[in-house]
Amino acid sequence: MIDWKALGDETVDLLRRYLMIDTPTPPGNEIAGTRFLTAVLERDGIASETVESVPGRANLMARLAGDGSLPGIVLHHHVDVVYADRRYWTVDPFGGVIRDGYLYGRGAIDMKSTGIMHLAAVLAIKRARVPLRRDLVFLATADEEAGSQHGARFVADKHRAWLAGAEYAISELGGIEAHAGFKAPLGHIVISEKTGLPLQLTARATTTSSARSRIRPSARASSRTVTTRRWCARRSP
Numbered sequence: 001m002i003d004w005k006a007l008g009d010e011t012v013d014l015l016r017r018y019l020m021i022d023t024p025t026p027p028g029n030e031i032a033g034t035r036f037l038t039a040v041l042e043r044d045g046i047a048s049e050t051v052e053s054v055p056g057r058a059n060l061m062a063r064l065a066g067d068g069s070l071p072g073i074v075l076h077h078h079v080d081v082v083y084a085d086r087r088y089w090t091v092d093p094f095g096g097v098i099r100d101g102y103l104y105g106r107g108a109i110d111m112k113s114t115g116i117m118h119l120a121a122v123l124a125i126k127r128a129r130v131p132l133r134r135d136l137v138f139l140a141t142a143d144e145e146a147g148s149q150h151g152a153r154f155v156a157d158k159h160r161a162w163l164a165g166a167e168y169a170i171s172e173l174g175g176i177e178a179h180a181g182f183k184a185p186l187g188h189i190v191i192s193e194k195t196g197l198p199l200q201l202t203a204r205a206t207t208t209s210s211a212r213s214r215i216r217p218s219a220r221a222s223s224r225t226v227t228t229r230r231w232c233a234r235r236s237p
């Protein structure tokens with residue numbers, strides 16, 4: 001039986017501590033982050049492996065074994081964050097500050113929060129001894145913000161065994177948003193990142209006159225602009 005309240009409190013605490021680890025890229029110094037993850041995993045008896053692509057740029061993998069009846073799932077996040085200029089922050093970006101019910105910090109969204117949610121899931125599954133059909137691979141990589149050469153690219157090229165048997169990966173972006181103004185929950189699915197994604201769009205219409213046959217891309221573009229403006233106008237905490 002999982003105590004969800006306790007797990008929630010623990011997850012917030014883990015995220016606060018993760019946010020307090022200074023990993024902006026460059027230089028990244030992700031090893032400070034992976035040391036933290038290693039210690040948390042170790043406390044629950046979960047072994048992990050850390051490899052540096054270059055000194056300080058560390059990548060970590062831990063695996064909960066399934067029964068092999070289905071291929072594995074990778075839970076992936078990046079440890080590095082974007083540079084934070086303290087002049088533009090109302091709180092310490094590496095202070096793990098909770099104010100008015102919100103947790104602030106560089107990486108709170110992109111994407112240490114996801115990493116900690118993955119971590120909490122792994123811990124909860126291990127503690128509850130949930131029998132798994134799929135291997136669950138917890139993967140933390142370096143260098144996402146500047147191209148992934150020392151992180152995901154390095155793992156894919158040099159440590160492919162970490163991904164062995166995996167069928168799916170859950171990583172950055174995507175999710176489900178529900179807002180009062182939405183007619184239905186909005187699901188984001190990201191199928192490609194750090195690479196080109198050529199798409200070909202074909203529009204078909206039946207026409208009765210030359211005037212009607214004209215496609216007006218501007219109509220679409222302007223409605224998108226309005227949507228973007230609405231998003232920009234939304235107040236963040």
Ligand SMILES: [Zn+2]
Nearest residue numbers: 110111144172
């Ligand atoms: Zn990111």
